[in-house]
Amino acid sequence: MTRxxxxxxxxxxxxxxxxxxxxxxxxxxxxxKYFDEMKLNPQIAPGTIAALRAQYGVDQPLPARYARWVSxxxxxxxxxxxxxxxxxxxxxxxxxxxxxxxxxxxxxxxxGIALPLGIWSxxxxxxxxxxxxTAATGALLIVPDLVLALGLLLFAVRxxxxxxxxxxxxxxxxxxxxxxxxDYALHLALPVAALVLSTLxxxxxxxxxxxxxxxDSSYLRAARGHGISRRRLLYHHALRAAANPLLxxxxxxxxxxxxxxxxxxxxxxxxxxxxxxxxxxxxxxLYVVIAGVLLSTVFLAGGNxxxxxxxxxxxxxxxxxxxxx
Amino acid sequence: MKLPRNxxxxxxxxxxxxxxxxxxxxxxxxxxxxxDREHPYAPPTTIHFRDARGDFQMRPFVHxxxxxxxxxxxxxxxxxxxxxxxxxxxxxxxxxxxxxPSRLHLFGAAGAxxxxxxxxxxxxxxxxxxxxxxxISLLAGLAATALTLAFGLLIGAAxxxxxxxTDEILMxxxxxxxxxxxxxxxxxxxxxxxxxxxPLEAFFLVVGVIGVVGWARPARLVRGVVLSAKERDYVxxxxxxxxxxxxxxxxxxxxxxxxxxxxxxxILAPQYVLAEVTLSFLGLGVPEPAPSWGNLxxxxxxYSVLTSYWWMSLPALALTPFFLGYLGLASALQRWADxxxxxxxxxxxxx
Numbered sequence: 001m002t003r004x005x006x007x008x009x010x011x012x013x014x015x016x017x018x019x020x021x022x023x024x025x026x027x028x029x030x031x032x033k034y035f036d037e038m039k040l041n042p043q044i045a046p047g048t049i050a051a052l053r054a055q056y057g058v059d060q061p062l063p064a065r066y067a068r069w070v071s072x073x074x075x076x077x078x079x080x081x082x083x084x085x086x087x088x089x090x091x092x093x094x095x096x097x098x099x100x101x102x103x104x105x106x107x108x109x110x111x112g113i114a115l116p117l118g119i120w121s122x123x124x125x126x127x128x129x130x131x132x133x134t135a136a137t138g139a140l141l142i143v144p145d146l147v148l149a150l151g152l153l154l155f156a157v158r159x160x161x162x163x164x165x166x167x168x169x170x171x172x173x174x175x176x177x178x179x180x181x182x183d184y185a186l187h188l189a190l191p192v193a194a195l196v197l198s199t200l201x202x203x204x205x206x207x208x209x210x211x212x213x214x215x216d217s218s219y220l221r222a223a224r225g226h227g228i229s230r231r232r233l234l235y236h237h238a239l240r241a242a243a244n245p246l247l248x249x250x251x252x253x254x255x256x257x258x259x260x261x262x263x264x265x266x267x268x269x270x271x272x273x274x275x276x277x278x279x280x281x282x283x284x285x286l287y288v289v290i291a292g293v294l295l296s297t298v299f300l301a302g303g304n305x306x307x308x309x310x311x312x313x314x315x316x317x318x319x320x321x322x323x324x325x
Numbered sequence: 326m327k328l329p330r331n332x333x334x335x336x337x338x339x340x341x342x343x344x345x346x347x348x349x350x351x352x353x354x355x356x357x358x359x360x361d362r363e364h365p366y367a368p369p370t371t372i373h374f375r376d377a378r379g380d381f382q383m384r385p386f387v388h389x390x391x392x393x394x395x396x397x398x399x400x401x402x403x404x405x406x407x408x409x410x411x412x413x414x415x416x417x418x419x420x421x422x423x424x425x426p427s428r429l430h431l432f433g434a435a436g437a438x439x440x441x442x443x444x445x446x447x448x449x450x451x452x453x454x455x456x457x458x459x460x461i462s463l464l465a466g467l468a469a470t471a472l473t474l475a476f477g478l479l480i481g482a483a484x485x486x487x488x489x490x491t492d493e494i495l496m497x498x499x500x501x502x503x504x505x506x507x508x509x510x511x512x513x514x515x516x517x518x519x520x521x522x523x524p525l526e527a528f529f530l531v532v533g534v535i536g537v538v539g540w541a542r543p544a545r546l547v548r549g550v551v552l553s554a555k556e557r558d559y560v561x562x563x564x565x566x567x568x569x570x571x572x573x574x575x576x577x578x579x580x581x582x583x584x585x586x587x588x589x590x591x592i593l594a595p596q597y598v599l600a601e602v603t604l605s606f607l608g609l610g611v612p613e614p615a616p617s618w619g620n621l622x623x624x625x626x627x628y629s630v631l632t633s634y635w636w637m638s639l640p641a642l643a644l645t646p647f648f649l650g651y652l653g654l655a656s657a658l659q660r661w662a663d664x665x666x667x668x669x670x671x672x673x674x675x676x
Binding site: 015018019022023026027028138141142143144146147150151153154157158164255256258259260262263266267277278280281282284289290292293296297299300301 | 497500501502504505506507508509510512513514515516517520599602603606607608609622625626628631632638641642644645648649652
């Protein structure tokens, strides 16, 4: 067990190192562009810009910059934002928390809906409820998430039932906790709905396929013959057997979810990583971009790690495989 | 080669949709950049079939719009004048398919603007911009798909055929590209490229960025095919007869990757069109005044547009038929290429 976990963690760490190197290689395309735009301003002396470049270390070659950034990272610093004139860490931290909140709620909700729906559909294979659901997921699948988000935003603006941006109403801190919770929930509703709707069709179809594979296996027929209740049969025996592809999908779908939330956050002005990253790109704010990209990888690698561990717990075949080697 | 009928149906449907966009110049009544400052945010023009006395007219007509005094975007129809709608009229110059110079447009009206989908803040015809924008968005998506598949084929074939450390390095690199959420990777690369560029440069930039970012998945698939093909008896036989590596690759192995590449193309094309739309929507793609589906939608980022001008959101619907077409094509292709994987074909993925 420990060896398996350690190996997965080492793998994730290696992946992160690789991604950070890759991002730094990208930055080599335009080092220090932020200060180049300052050069156009006649009120800033060339000496000032040179001093700033030296202060932020962008005049150094790429390996030196990378070494400097890594040594900062080991001290818990993510670099310095040019545009905000503040350390990147706290800046990105708050936004990352908001993105995590959004994606976590959306993920739980999406799986909570997809699992029963997919099982229900698989049970009725090739009958009209199944066809209806396949058509419905197909219809959702052809609506791009950008369009979905814009549609929901339009709905919110027209109906006036939901707030159209931000995370909390002005002055929400002074409200009683019940009212505050309601306020948060209302602000969360639309971005979460957009994210859930955009990932749901894929999840439902995978759950359905995984259960179809399991449902006509001989051991389930035997279990049914023993008179085990439908509920226990599906949610205990079949679910354990179908868990393997679904857990891999859960890890994989996290990437989809993060990419989707990037757009949805911008459209719905949810104060997550998405809008920050976009601002940073437009302002050429190098280290904010790197931190944002890297954090998204941390989330994805973390999600995959959890999925791997769950897989280890859920699938005896994997445990046996490890024990054998 | 005999293709199943449903595959043909999807191919024909998609070809028809692309043909409509390719003929944008003829179908669109106006030049996409042509402004009409007198009519900002005009609602879609109503096409009338009944005249003032209620009699049915064979030739549909429109009423010119009159802006109400001291208002912005409040219009009334001037029912005194009825301007007949004419077909194949001369209008703005364009090049059909980028080659044939022409002035012929499918429809138009002399003396009044016909804006089927309304106009934007500069009084530009949204219908014309939608058609012309489709050219940029679709072309960008398709070109990026071709680029990605070329990279994927090259890298996957190299990894699978060479094996050893080449394989090891290339596949570890692919893992890195897959470890990042797709859109974040796209943003990361876009972030470090120039921001203010001309529409043409931006187009190539967007194609390049999208094309470079997605190579990992097709490369892995191609590698798998190459690995299994390499061990076939006829490949061993060819090698035994002294065939060179390049010959074997060209003659025996690469043709086998065709079905994987085709299926990948059908899956990637809509994603990449959407990627262009997303980038342009966020202001990182093709800039104004060139129209693209992304910067048409970008208008919706203004709250006032969202609340007051409903026709501005109509361009969003243009994406769905293309998505439907490509989704159908992808699953029909997968079914055709590998009937045993019927189920896997219609699962659907999003990036």
